[in-house]
Amino acid sequence: xxxxxxxxxxxxxxxxxxxxxxxxxxxxxxxxxxxxxxxxxxxxxxxxxxxxxxxxxxxxxxxxx
Numbered sequence: 219x220x221x222x223x224x225x226x227x228x229x230x231x232x233x234x235x236x237x238x239x240x241x242x243x244x245x246x247x248x249x250x251x252x253x254x255x256x257x258x259x260x261x262x263x264x265x266x267x268x269x270x271x272x273x274x275x276x277x278x279x280x281x282x283x
Contacts, residue, residue, distance in 0.1 A: 228236070236253040243251040267278045 240251045
């Protein structure tokens with residue numbers, strides 16, 4: 219079994235978006251927010267909703283109970 223990844227490469231434009239958002243949230247909270255925090259949050263919140271069809275990847279709508 220392959221080992222899980224611990225690092226990924228991100229396109230430069232996406233890395234800049236992450237940095238900008240982390241800076242924005244850092245200013246709001248007055249506490250340092252790292253880009254890795256944002257990536258981990260996105261994985262935690264959306265991993266179970268990612269799906270694929272013939273058109274490609276998409277995020278399923280959140281189901282209301």
